[in-house]
Amino acid sequence: MRNKIVAGNWKMNKTLEEAQALTSELIGMIADEVKGNVKVVLCTPFPYLHPVNQQLGSNKRISVGAQNCSEHDAGAYTGETSVSMLKSMNVPYVIIGHSERRQYFGEDGKLLATKVDKALAALLTPIFCCGEPLEIREKGTHEQLVKQQVEESLFHLSAEALKKVVIAYEPVWAIGTGKTATSQQAQDMHAVIRKHLASKYGAVAEEISILYGGSVKADNAKELFACADVDGGLVGGASLKSREFVEIVKAI
Numbered sequence: 001m002r003n004k005i006v007a008g009n010w011k012m013n014k015t016l017e018e019a020q021a022l023t024s025e026l027i028g029m030i031a032d033e034v035k036g037n038v039k040v041v042l043c044t045p046f047p048y049l050h051p052v053n054q055q056l057g058s059n060k061r062i063s064v065g066a067q068n069c070s071e072h073d074a075g076a077y078t079g080e081t082s083v084s085m086l087k088s089m090n091v092p093y094v095i096i097g098h099s100e101r102r103q104y105f106g107e108d109g110k111l112l113a114t115k116v117d118k119a120l121a122a123l124l125t126p127i128f129c130c131g132e133p134l135e136i137r138e139k140g141t142h143e144q145l146v147k148q149q150v151e152e153s154l155f156h157l158s159a160e161a162l163k164k165v166v167i168a169y170e171p172v173w174a175i176g177t178g179k180t181a182t183s184q185q186a187q188d189m190h191a192v193i194r195k196h197l198a199s200k201y202g203a204v205a206e207e208i209s210i211l212y213g214g215s216v217k218a219d220n221a222k223e224l225f226a227c228a229d230v231d232g233g234l235v236g237g238a239s240l241k242s243r244e245f246v247e248i249v250k251a252i
Helices: 016-033 048-057 083-088 099-105 109-121 134-138 142-154 181-206 217-227 242-251
Strands: 003-008 041-042 062-066 093-096 125-130 166-169 209-211 231-234
Touching: 003 093, 003 209, 003 242, 016 041, 016 048, 016 062, 016 242, 041 093, 048 062, 062 109, 083 109, 093 109, 109 125, 109 142, 125 142, 134 142, 142 166, 142 181, 166 181, 181 217, 217 231, 217 242, 231 242
Parallel strands: 003 041, 003 231, 041 062, 062 093, 093 125, 125 166, 166 209, 209 231
Antiparallel strands: none
């Protein structure tokens, strides 16, 4: 059975005090209200990873995740954070290839393949993002692009390594725009990704958790999560509000 995961991407938001307050609220609300085996990941800004992780303590349901990592092991790379640094802080997850990293920082498939390798070597779980911008969706070439993104960054992996990767499909046109892919659009693309994985890895594709990311909210989460190939969500803005985020977690 595939893991059910809801990850909150806080992006560049919150002061430390606000981050700790939000974490405290989530710990209590999730303990009181969330049933089942859903895994919750809080992808905080880098400065908050350690304090939030300390807040979580031995919490078995909630983990922290980094929003990025360097492709380098160590050295003169001012402002960067290596996977060994994340591992040393007991950070189990790392987002790799978010559309904002691709768009604003020019990260391409080859670079992201290196980051995936670094994360796996450090025993971190990569949350690998793929997805198309609006112009590609309108051209009707979105399936081709997403397949290419998956191939470029993941198809060099062994089947055993792939099992340790989480994929997040994020239609870029539905991030922070208020637009959301319909549940059918989400299911269709998740099925495309899983079928493409199966073309190389066979039955292993059925073991890979694929999350949907793109304006996930409490009022659409249940319908999205009911789709056969949608195994959870990568949540942006709604993860900054405790009640909204917990309702999304409960929807799975």
